[in-house]
Amino acid sequence: MEVQKSKKLSVACVRAQQSESKDGSATVSPLSDSQENALKIKEWEVGRFQDEIAATQGIRIRRRPPTGPPLHYVGPFEFRLQNEGNTPRNILEEIVWNKDKEVSQLKERKPLGMLKKALENAPPNRDFIAALRASNLRTGFPGLIAEVKKASPSRGILREDFDPVEIARAYEKGGAACLSVLTDEKYFKGSFENLELIRNAGVKCPLLCKEFVVDAWQIYYARTKGADAILLIAAVLPDLDIRYMTKICKMLGLAALVEVHDEREMDRVLGIEGIELIGINNRNLATFEVDISNTKKLLEGERGEIIRQKDIIVVGESGLFTPADVAYVQEAGVKAILVGESIVKQKDPRSGITGLFGKDISV
Numbered sequence: 001m002e003v004q005k006s007k008k009l010s011v012a013c014v015r016a017q018q019s020e021s022k023d024g025s026a027t028v029s030p031l032s033d034s035q036e037n038a039l040k041i042k043e044w045e046v047g048r049f050q051d052e053i054a055a056t057q058g059i060r061i062r063r064r065p066p067t068g069p070p071l072h073y074v075g076p077f078e079f080r081l082q083n084e085g086n087t088p089r090n091i092l093e094e095i096v097w098n099k100d101k102e103v104s105q106l107k108e109r110k111p112l113g114m115l116k117k118a119l120e121n122a123p124p125n126r127d128f129i130a131a132l133r134a135s136n137l138r139t140g141f142p143g144l145i146a147e148v149k150k151a152s153p154s155r156g157i158l159r160e161d162f163d164p165v166e167i168a169r170a171y172e173k174g175g176a177a178c179l180s181v182l183t184d185e186k187y188f189k190g191s192f193e194n195l196e197l198i199r200n201a202g203v204k205c206p207l208l209c210k211e212f213v214v215d216a217w218q219i220y221y222a223r224t225k226g227a228d229a230i231l232l233i234a235a236v237l238p239d240l241d242i243r244y245m246t247k248i249c250k251m252l253g254l255a256a257l258v259e260v261h262d263e264r265e266m267d268r269v270l271g272i273e274g275i276e277l278i279g280i281n282n283r284n285l286a287t288f289e290v291d292i293s294n295t296k297k298l299l300e301g302e303r304g305e306i307i308r309q310k311d312i313i314v315v316g317e318s319g320l321f322t323p324a325d326v327a328y329v330q331e332a333g334v335k336a337i338l339v340g341e342s343i344v345k346q347k348d349p350r351s352g353i354t355g356l357f358g359k360d361i362s363v
C-alpha cells in the first residue's frame with residue numbers, strides 16, 4: 001500500500017512537469033532542483049519499502065547496497081539505517097548487487113522497445129518442460145539438465161579447455177534432455193555469447209538461461225538470445241516479482257525454473273498460481289554448503305503431496321556426483337536433475353553422463 005502510494009507520488013511529480021502542446025503531444029520541462037530532490041527521495045523510499053516487503057517474506061538478499069538517503073531526507077527510514085553496513089552479507093547478495101548495476105547499464109544501451117523488436121528474429125521456442133518429461137519417460141531416470149559451466153564462486157575454474165559448443169554437443173550426444181548455460185561473466189565466466197553460440201550451432205536440446213534475474217528486462221534479453229527457459233531465484237525475488245515474471249515468461253514462451261532452498265521459499269512458491277517447474281538447490285547460496293538431503297527434506301509430507309497434485313516437475317540441483325546420488329533424489333520425488341561440476345570436469349563430458357547415471361542414457 002505504502003509502496004504504491006509513494007510510486008504514485010513520484011510519478012505524479014514527473015507528470016506535474018508535463019504539459020500538453022497545441023498539437024496534443026506531451027512536452028516535458030526540466031525539473032527544478034527541489035523537485036528533482038523530492039523525486040530522488042521518493043524513489044529511494046520505494047527501494048527501501050521494497051526491501052521491507054521482501055524481508056517480510058523471509059528474503060534476506062537486498063537488491064542494492066543500502067546507500068544513505070538523498071539530501072534533506074526526513075522520513076520513516078531515518079533512524080533504521082544507522083546499523084546497516086553497505087558491504088554485501090554473502091556471495092549471493094554480492095552477485096545481486098553487481099547484477100543490478102550491470103542490468104541498468106545494459107538497459108540503457110538496449111531499451112525494452114529495442115528488445116521487443118529483436119524478438120521477431122529470435123530463434124523459435126522449444127518446449128523445455130516437455131523435453132524433461134519425455135526424457136524421464138524414455139529412460140526411467142530423471143531428465144538431465146546438463147550445465148555448461150566454466151567456473152563458480154565456490155569451486156573456481158572447473159575446466160581450462162572450455163569450448164561451450166563442444167561441451168554442449170557432447171552433453172546432447174550423452175543423452176541430456178536440456179542444457180543449462182551460465183550467462184553471468186563476473187562470477188561464473190559465462191556469457192550470452194555462449195548461449196547464442198550453442199543455439200546457433202544447431203544443438204537441439206532446449207536451453208536454460210542460468211542468470212541472476214533482478215529485472216524483467218533480462219527475460220526479454222534471454223529470449224532474444226535463444227533461451228527456452230530462465231531461472232528465477234526465490235531467495236532474491238519477492239512473490240510479486242515471481243508472479244509477474246512467470247507471466248512474462250509464459251507470454252514469451254519460456255519455461256520458468258523457480259529455484260528454492262528451504263521450506264519457507266518452497267511454501268511461498270507453492271502458493272503462486274501457474275508454477276510448473278521448481279528447482280530445489282542443494283547448495284546454500286550464502287554459505288556454499290552442499291547437502292543433497294535438502295531435496296528429500298523439501299519434498300516430504302504435505303509439500304510433496306501438493307507438488308504431485310499440481311503435477312509440478314521438481315528438479316534436484318547441485319552436488320550430484322554418483323548413480324547413488326541420482327537414485328537418492330529420484331526416490332525423493334524429482335523428475336529432473338541439474339548437474340554441472342561432476343560432468344563438466346570429465347575429459348569427455350559425454351562419458352561423464354554415463355558415469356553419473358551408471359548407464360548409457362543416450363540409447
Ligand SMILES: O=C(O)c1ccccc1NCC(=O)[C@H](O)[C@H](O)COP(=O)(O)O
Binds near residue numbers: 149341342
Ligand atoms: O556453483 C556455485 O558455486 C554457486 C555459487 C553461488 C550461487 C550459485 C552457484 N551455483 C549455481 C548452481 O545452482 C549450480 O551451478 C548448479 O546447480 C549445478 O551445480 P553443480 O552440479 O554442483 O555444479
